[in-house]
Amino acid sequence: MIDAILSWIGVFIINAISAWGYAGIAVLMALESACIPIPSEVIMPFSGYLVATGRFVIWQVVLWGAVGNLIGSAVAYWVGFYGGRRLIVRYGKYILISEAELELADRWFKKYGQSAVFFSRLMPVIRTFISFPAGISRMDFRKFCLYTLLGSLPWSFALAFIGFKAGENWDYLKTYFHRFDIVFVILVIAGIVWWAWRHVHKKTIKKV
DSSP: OHHHHHHHHHHHHHHHHHHHTHHHHHHHHHHHHTTOOOOHHHHHHHHHHHHHTTSSOHHHHHHHHHHHHHHHHHHHHHHIIIIIHHHHHHHGGGGTOOHHHHHHHHHHHHHHHHHHHHHHTTSTTHHHHSHHHHHHTTOOHHHHHHHHHHHHHHHHHHHHHHHHHHGGGGGGHHHHHHHHHHHHHHHHHHHHHHHHHHHHHHHHHHHO
């Protein structure tokens, strides 16, 4: 089932880029960065392959990929900025997030937000979702945009270059990228489980 879905997404990405050119790269990367699961690990390598065929130019592929990433990230940021905090304050207790922890996240983003936004753009899975908490914590929007763009450029270049070098075999890269995604998902799930256990453990101690 999952393989079928991934295959369908891959076909959609290829058709969109083939039909829309550079605009297709920007739109797809924007969707991915707006927390919609469209993998850049397919978008950019296929675009790199089209560089190898002579249809695209590498610097434009990288630029449009990064611009799309910035646009989608800005959308997710503003969603978090305007609606995310109210949701956390109202419903956070149901997912074990208190207002005190929200304030702690605010302080953390003020201190480390620039590095978090930059380096998260170089990580599978995490890069897709970092914008929403950045908006909730109300990180300075100009800095958010700057570090998002700076982090997106090397990611877009690396994937496009790999696709360029792989040529017609670019499609085989999906399997390896998917494995890395799975590893990150497992790490995220482990973090969530640890977070939940810590909160439940604290409440148990308080009751005792």
